[in-house]
Amino acid sequence: MEKRFKKEPFATLQWGSRSQFRLPDAAQLRLVTLVTPNKDEALNAVSPNSLILGDNLQVMASLLPEMEEKFDLLYADPPFLTGKAYAARIGRDEDSRRPSEWRTTNGYRDIWDDPASYLDMLYARLNLMYRLLAPTGSLYLHLDWHASAYARVLLDEIFGPDRLLNEIVWVYHGPSPIRSAFKRKHDTILVYTKSNDYVFNADAVRIPYNPSTVKTFNSSDRAGFGKVPDLKRGKVPEDWWYFPVVARLHSERTGYPTQKPEALLERIILASSNPGDLIGDFFCGSGTTLAVAERLGRRWIGCDATALAIHTVYRRMHLSQTEVHFASWQSEIKIPGTEEEPILEIVKKRNTVEIRLTGLSKPISDPFPDPIDLWEVDWDYDGNIFRSQSQSVRGWREKEIGLKLSHTYSASGKHKVGVRVANLMGEYVIAIKEIFIEESNSH
């Protein structure tokens, strides 16, 4: 049997600014939006499913009192230490083959003063993830050649070297300008479990044997030296996986940079969690983990530091085939507001109200005729928490967005209507209107 390493780390990583892990200050989380049409009272503090805008260090610290050891699976896809700033594509209907014509905005930055500051960032977050993870939970840390070797040593220290379950290599194709070395076309996903008692659903991730294996075993009884695979059931995948990158998967693409394929997350979630389990992604980007978790019947909490990422997830949830219920939160980060005011036309017929969005008063200085990406209405806005009851969302590659939303009131009297509009950059504004429904017309 393979000799497992002992529980204590046999090497530690040193860097200039390294210090002991200290718990950071918790962020004040503020509930901003509820997308829970039928059960909006059910949410207290931070209850799944939740989408949180803020730095994950303070956000994770703020979850600890309620959520310590509560996450069954954590997937982390942090910046990779590439030294690059990534742009997000926000244009519509563009020719993918002409990058010079793409309309872009700032996505996220992976630029550091030095590698030490990157390690400071990562080390603190990995410590918090360890604390949030259930005793039976698993962490998947997704990196590449830039930092994965260093992260491995950090994780050995935090989890113990004997808790490394797998080092998964995700291989893919794609263009590369490199001529002086082999093209760098794989990422590394380090999988650690918190204890020896962890979830691994081998049968949920079986894949067919490749055709040559099937042929060999079908043609000879003596193949495999006595080990006969169950060809019908398929095999548990090896620790190297091929999935195409999202750039090639037109239907999934949100425009958010370094978006991961759903197939990759599907395998991770199926293998290492059960329906109803709680999954966390604190570097959620466009929300691939959250979208797949939702589809597979898991609960989820996602966090990202940029408004654009959170807006992308918000749209992704609204555009999904099924009705998704979730809460969105902000930490005290100040989100740059827009100067724009939605221009609305309100048409009332008896107790039915139709709102028409005709534009924004001060369109962003840009040649785009229609900067609206998403708008939604809370037909009884309390001025504090926005309950999104009707939504109109532009599809990823669509030019048009529906500009009318309507609602039939069952109660007469004065109603405060909130209309929340987001532009391409993920900046939101709210307009508030008052509507009076006459008694005689309301029944």
Ligand SMILES: C[S@@+](CC[C@H](N)C(=O)[O-])C[C@H]1O[C@@H](n2cnc3c(N)ncnc32)[C@H](O)[C@@H]1O
């Ligand atoms: C590699 S991308 C994640 C992509 C994602 N897995 C997807 O499929 O779209 C890394 C993300 O981490 C976010 N991020 C970086 N530092 C962060 C921090 N301190 N707190 C929260 N999010 C952070 C970035 O804004 C970016 O969206």
